[in-house]
Amino acid sequence: MSLLVVGLSHRSAPVSVLERASLAADTQAKLLQDTLAAEPATEAAVLATCNRIELYADVDKFHAGVAELSTLLAQHSGVGLEELTPYLYVHYEDRAVHHLFSVACGLDSMVVGEGQILGQIKDALARGQELHTAGRLLNDLFQQALRVGKRAHSETGIDRAGQSLVTFGLQQLAAGADPALWAGGKRALVIGAGSMSSLAAATLARTGCAEIVVANRTRARADRLVEILQQGDDTAVRARAVEMSAVGDELTRADIVVSCTGSTGLVLTADALADALGVTLDAAPEAPAVTAVAPAPDDVDQHAAWVENGSAASAAHAGPATPRRVTVPAQSTGPVRLALLDLAMPRDIDGAAHRIAGVRLVDIESLAEASADAPMAADVDRVRTIVSDEVAAFGAAQRAAHVAPTVVALRTMAADVVAGEIARLDGRLPDLDEKQRAEITQTVRRVVDKLLHAPTVRVKQLASEPGGAGYADALRELFDLDPQTVAAVSRADLNDPNRGRS
Numbered sequence: 001m002s003l004l005v006v007g008l009s010h011r012s013a014p015v016s017v018l019e020r021a022s023l024a025a026d027t028q029a030k031l032l033q034d035t036l037a038a039e040p041a042t043e044a045a046v047l048a049t050c051n052r053i054e055l056y057a058d059v060d061k062f063h064a065g066v067a068e069l070s071t072l073l074a075q076h077s078g079v080g081l082e083e084l085t086p087y088l089y090v091h092y093e094d095r096a097v098h099h100l101f102s103v104a105c106g107l108d109s110m111v112v113g114e115g116q117i118l119g120q121i122k123d124a125l126a127r128g129q130e131l132h133t134a135g136r137l138l139n140d141l142f143q144q145a146l147r148v149g150k151r152a153h154s155e156t157g158i159d160r161a162g163q164s165l166v167t168f169g170l171q172q173l174a175a176g177a178d179p180a181l182w183a184g185g186k187r188a189l190v191i192g193a194g195s196m197s198s199l200a201a202a203t204l205a206r207t208g209c210a211e212i213v214v215a216n217r218t219r220a221r222a223d224r225l226v227e228i229l230q231q232g233d234d235t236a237v238r239a240r241a242v243e244m245s246a247v248g249d250e251l252t253r254a255d256i257v258v259s260c261t262g263s264t265g266l267v268l269t270a271d272a273l274a275d276a277l278g279v280t281l282d283a284a285p286e287a288p289a290v291t292a293v294a295p296a297p298d299d300v301d302q303h304a305a306w307v308e309n310g311s312a313a314s315a316a317h318a319g320p321a322t323p324r325r326v327t328v329p330a331q332s333t334g335p336v337r338l339a340l341l342d343l344a345m346p347r348d349i350d351g352a353a354h355r356i357a358g359v360r361l362v363d364i365e366s367l368a369e370a371s372a373d374a375p376m377a378a379d380v381d382r383v384r385t386i387v388s389d390e391v392a393a394f395g396a397a398q399r400a401a402h403v404a405p406t407v408v409a410l411r412t413m414a415a416d417v418v419a420g421e422i423a424r425l426d427g428r429l430p431d432l433d434e435k436q437r438a439e440i441t442q443t444v445r446r447v448v449d450k451l452l453h454a455p456t457v458r459v460k461q462l463a464s465e466p467g468g469a470g471y472a473d474a475l476r477e478l479f480d481l482d483p484q485t486v487a488a489v490s491r492a493d494l495n496d497p498n499r500g501r502s
């Protein structure tokens with residue numbers, strides 16, 4: 001196994017860089033194809049969310065792999081390699097497995113414990129399978145990550161350590177008030193109908209919003225989301241769908257706006273928001289910015305401690321940590337007439353909206369700042385133990401799987417030897433009846449099976465232990481196995497259409 005991940009996230013890069021480096025769906029597909037075309041990689045998968053972009057690959061050379069994957073990320077994101085490199089982190093082999101499992105459990109999320117990441121991991125796997133870029137290693141890895149994430153949520157109280165990004169965002173909009181009381185009776189406009197927007201609409205419905213309006217570029221998807229909202233047994237919300245062209249009119253009636261689309265440009269400009277509120281943008285003085293000191297991404301331990309008191313993370317480089325300054329625009333003062341939650345990356349809502357009187361804007365950047373001080377639950381330690389145990393189990397399973405083709409090839413060779421000897425016996429003793437021949441054949445097979453049983457069982461045990469990769473080579477050498485036969489067994493296993501699919 002030579003698993004390598006190169007990426008950047010809210011832990012290592014400012015939101016402004018993540019925003020510029022975000023990858024559209026077609027760009028992700030092209031990145032996967034180009035990664036496979038690169039010499040060091042034989043498999044590839046992309047995990048791209050609103051606060052992380054990670055490229056996973058099975059590589060045969062570490063340094064060449066890091067250089068190639070970093071270059072490909074820079075090319076496809078449009079951010080220059082020199083600018084992107086300081087924010088990249090690298091994980092290799094067991095550390096890469098540990099990283100993905102931590103991500104799947106929500107330990108590496110902006111809001112610790114959120115479960116949305118499981119759906120995003122599932123989408124990344126499905127994309128790799130559809131494009132045939134995910135082979136045996138990545139299929140096994142991502143399937144196991146999904147199982148680990150589900151185990152963490154079912155066996156611990158990690159859900160109490162954090163909420164979904166939507167819930168956390170609504171809490172920030174409520175500014176300390178109970179979100180249910182704050183949102184009760186309000187009108188909400190949800191822009192987008194994807195998974196995050198659907199979650200936002202459902203959350204708003206449960207908090208007691210009086211009306212939810214869904215706007216989406218594809219009207220059928222908006223209609224479908226409205227239908228789902230109206231079928232909910234635990235809500236009695238009024239819901240309707242509108243065209244994107246009606247967003248301007250809906251803004252004049254909305255109290256809350258949640259936007260999460262795949263648009264590469266702004267969906268709501270500051271001017272459009274000012275018009276909806278009937279105010280002049282320039283008339284509202286810009287509030288002074290608040291500057292917070294955050295750790296530089298250079299020292300992983302200090303950075304992780306700042307964010308969540310020790311969550312697993314690592315960087316591609318080391319050195320003394322120097323603080324970086326993160327500037328968060330202050331919100332305008334006075335009563336809030338329109339509350340905006342922007343969960344898109346790149347952003348949907350103009351950051352200048354904070355200058356509009358009566359507007360409160362919460363976006364990915366402000367959520368990142370707020371989540372740095374979020375309390376940690378005691379269950380996080382238990383989840384970390386689960387992750388460590390699962391990483392060890394995954395490594396053992398991969399090492400055992402590495403020796404399996406050699407064991408199969410050995411038993412195939414033994415079966416061929418038995419068949420050859422029985423055929424020669426038929427030539428020497430042609431008068432044997434069927435019963436005698438069957439008994440001799442069975443006896444020879446039992447002898448061979450007993451001789452092979454102990455070494456094949458033992459070699460699987462030894463190979464599953466750390467440093468056990470050489471036992472397969474020793475077995476091939478001792479029994480003079482044809483490397484082509486072993487490779488054929490491996491290819492047959494890799495091409496099994498049922499492998500790695502749920």
